[in-house]
Amino acid sequence: MKIREIAPKVWNFKVVGGEKAWEEVAYSARMSGVPEIITGENIFRMIIENDYGSALEHILIKFDIKMSKGNAPELLEHRMASHSGFSTRYLAASKGINAGSQGKENLPIDFKEGEEIYEIIVPWHLLGKDRNKDEEKNKLFQAIEQSLASYKSMISNGVPREVARYILPFCKAVGIYHYTMNLRSLLNFLSLRLCVRASAEMRCIASQLYLLLERDLPLIKGLIGCRGFVFGVCPESGVTGVREGNPLIFYPVCPFRAKESKIFIPTRKEFSEKGRPQGFDRETAYRAQKELFLRWAQWGKY
Numbered sequence: 001m002k003i004r005e006i007a008p009k010v011w012n013f014k015v016v017g018g019e020k021a022w023e024e025v026a027y028s029a030r031m032s033g034v035p036e037i038i039t040g041e042n043i044f045r046m047i048i049e050n051d052y053g054s055a056l057e058h059i060l061i062k063f064d065i066k067m068s069k070g071n072a073p074e075l076l077e078h079r080m081a082s083h084s085g086f087s088t089r090y091l092a093a094s095k096g097i098n099a100g101s102q103g104k105e106n107l108p109i110d111f112k113e114g115e116e117i118y119e120i121i122v123p124w125h126l127l128g129k130d131r132n133k134d135e136e137k138n139k140l141f142q143a144i145e146q147s148l149a150s151y152k153s154m155i156s157n158g159v160p161r162e163v164a165r166y167i168l169p170f171c172k173a174v175g176i177y178h179y180t181m182n183l184r185s186l187l188n189f190l191s192l193r194l195c196v197r198a199s200a201e202m203r204c205i206a207s208q209l210y211l212l213l214e215r216d217l218p219l220i221k222g223l224i225g226c227r228g229f230v231f232g233v234c235p236e237s238g239v240t241g242v243r244e245g246n247p248l249i250f251y252p253v254c255p256f257r258a259k260e261s262k263i264f265i266p267t268r269k270e271f272s273e274k275g276r277p278q279g280f281d282r283e284t285a286y287r288a289q290k291e292l293f294l295r296w297a298q299w300g301k302y
């Protein structure tokens, strides 16, 4: 039995209609009377900036995700999406998914015939640590090995997969989904999960999606990010020390917090007392958050 550490992964990303998919939004806006003098590109940007979200529902985005089974419910909490998932009822947990059919890409981590590999997502703060030297990592691996050995033994004793799976660990990478989301919902997802308060695994996935969306729909560049960046005001008032500069251990520091950043974006509560954002020009803020997302997208780099 081999255990393989993998990173949360987004692949087979596709904006239906390609980089000109925004034309669909402009078309729908013109139905509402937006005059010809305004270019389609400007309409698309205006729709996002003014939060006229329903027009964005005409753009569909498709992708595949692999993540820990334990964190997958956080992803599924986003209800405005369609997804089909890997079945631990019908498939052995030692199988990854071969997504090479129907013209889609394989993951570069395919399994050789007959090979038995259990993929796991190690919590990011234990990444790179040597289990022989790190007590916590060793504890994690002992628990995983025990759990997987019991899973295997139950199946070889004739227990159905749908029963044996109850013993699988939280970190088992069988949270595999094929997703379809419209742009409105994806932007809502990104605005919530590109926040320093989101879990590390969700930030990693959201950052990959952010970078892929910017690559494949370049007109969106500079318009998306966390809620503070998008609206110039952040709803996360005084939660878990993030805004006061005293975040919980393992939380990254908010790039738009006053003390350590030149950019200050107020919370809704602060807005009435301290007023407008400071040092907040969109280009600087865009670069500050993108630098963060490039790191988060690479599992373990914080």
Ligand SMILES: Cc1cc2nc3c(=O)[nH]c(=O)nc-3n(C[C@H](O)[C@H](O)[C@H](O)COP(=O)(O)OP(=O)(O)OC[C@H]3O[C@@H](n4cnc5c(N)ncnc54)[C@H](O)[C@@H]3O)c2cc1C
Binding pocket: 077, 078, 079, 080, 081, 185, 188, 192, 193, 195, 197, 198, 199
């Ligand atoms: C940092 C962070 C911490 C979190 N902590 C917790 C937690 O402790 N416990 C927990 O349970 N969840 C938690 N969540 C999940 C959160 O509560 C949402 O369920 C999740 O982020 C999905 O957001 P959403 O509802 O906007 O998205 P979607 O479900 O995709 O919905 C999109 C939008 O559609 C509308 N909508 C959807 N369904 C309804 C409805 N039934 N009625 C009215 N409008 C609707 C809303 O406008 C919503 O914003 C957390 C999320 C984050 C980012």
